[in-house]
Amino acid sequence: MxxxxxxxxxxxxxxxxxxxxxxxxxxxxxxxxxxxxxxxxxxxxxxxxxxxxxxxxxxxxxxxxxxxxxxxxxxxxxxxxxxxxxxxxxxxxxxxxxxxxxxxxxxxxxxxxxxxxxxxxxxxxxxxLVEGDERHRCTWAGTPLPEPSGRYTFRPAAGADEINDLVGKVAEPTLLTGSETALAVAGISLATDPQPWMGNGPSGWRIVLRHGEPVGLAGTSGDACFPQITYLGLFDEGALGDTLIDAVNALTAGGAREVVADVDGHRVAATAELERTGFRRLRSRIAFTPPSAG
Missing domain, CATH: 3.40.630.30 (Gcn5-related N-acetyltransferase (GNAT))
Known part of the structure; x- marks a missing residue:
């Protein structure tokens, strides 16, 4: 050998x-x-x-x-x-x-x-190497979207300051797509500082509102390897379905025919909501880390 x-x-x-x-x-x-x-x-x-x-x-x-x-x-x-x-x-x-x-x-x-x-x-x-968490990559590829609940409205982000303020209030984002690559390539944590990695300014961000007050935000990237929901963080988890629908619509309006999203395997409810919206699992991934980094 x-x-x-x-x-x-x-x-x-x-x-x-x-x-x-x-x-x-x-x-x-x-x-x-x-x-x-x-x-x-x-x-x-x-x-x-x-x-x-x-x-x-x-x-x-x-x-x-x-x-x-x-x-x-x-x-x-x-x-x-x-x-x-x-x-x-x-x-x-x-x-x-x-x-x-x-x-x-x-x-x-x-x-x-x-x-x-x-x-x-x-x-x-x-x-x-030490076995870590599993993550699923999901893809939406043209499946008809469900009707939104109508309980939430959406608007573009006002600017970088508003995005940073809301990101700082999200304890744990629901979706982070490509977070491993962002950390390895640029040393950027998508969970706490996603804007430098996305690089598209406020234009790719959608603010989630209920009764006119922000309850979360989603950051989309139409010019990544695949159009994707790069960041999604909510204070009101009930808004997830409507936010996914809005994010997909925003990307398809820019010409996307496919949208990808990564979700942690332990987020069973979020995975189910992705599937209800029309996303299907493309692959899963398990990280094995050196003991000192585990």
Whole structure:
């Protein structure tokens, strides 16, 4: 068994292992190399007789302020081999890095999916990474929206000060889409300071009102990788359904045909409201962090 990083010119070696989860939308390794996020020196393989039995690719976008994170990790062998690969790579990379395990929707209910995703996650545990929370990525793709309740009204944000004031009053946002990337790339917490990451000024923000008083806000991004509800925070959780409808309408008015949103797995009520609005799970993700960061 040989465990080592790739060298320039060996990019096809990574792709020689069939994708075990083709149903999950992901950037191809070739595209990641071209954009500069993937690098041969940050890509490791375990080979037996020239056949790739495990592969791992850490990504670090150009200009990112944070450390690389493990974005692709596939294993066609026992978890112990995957753990050996991770340990060797972690030593070369200066220590353990976060691993975001991408999972098919409802993977626990599907034996074939569990057979694919459980060995890499067990390898991560064996390598000392600590399993964290699960998040769901949901997508709306043209499903007819339900009728709003009519109890809430919406208007554009008056300006950056109003957005900052309301964000500061939200104890825990209901939706944060792409928060891991914002933190790793720019060191920005979407929960507490979303405006610098979104970069579109007040124009993408909608204020939620009941009886003329703000009860929350939603920040949308129409020019991200996918049009998305980047931030949604409420003081009145009953406004979630109407706020989702308003945010989708705002994005589709700008030309969006698809809208994505991330929700923490423990937010069962919020997940149900997304589904009622017409969102469907695209994938799930579990973070495995180094012990010092866990």
């Amino acid at each position: 040989v465990i080592r990083p790739l060298v320039a010119g060996e990019e096809n070696l990574f792709e020689s292992m069939p994708d075990p989860l083709p149903q999950i939308r992901k950037m191809s390794y070739a595209d990641g190399l071209e954009l500069g996020g993937f690098r041969p020196s940050h890509t490791w393989v375990a080979l037996r007789d020239g056949v790739v039995l495990a592969r791992a690719a850490w990504v670090q976008p150009p200009g990112a302020v944070g450390e690389p994170w493990l974005e692709r990790f596939d294993l066609a062998a026992e978890p112990a081999l995957g753990a050996d690969l991770l340990r060797a790579a972690h030593e070369a990379l200066g220590g353990p890095k976060i691993y975001y395990a991408a999972l098919p929707p409802y993977w626990r209910r599907v034996p074939q999916a569990r057979a694919v995703v459980e060995p890499p996650m067990e390898a991560a545990r064996l390598a000392g």
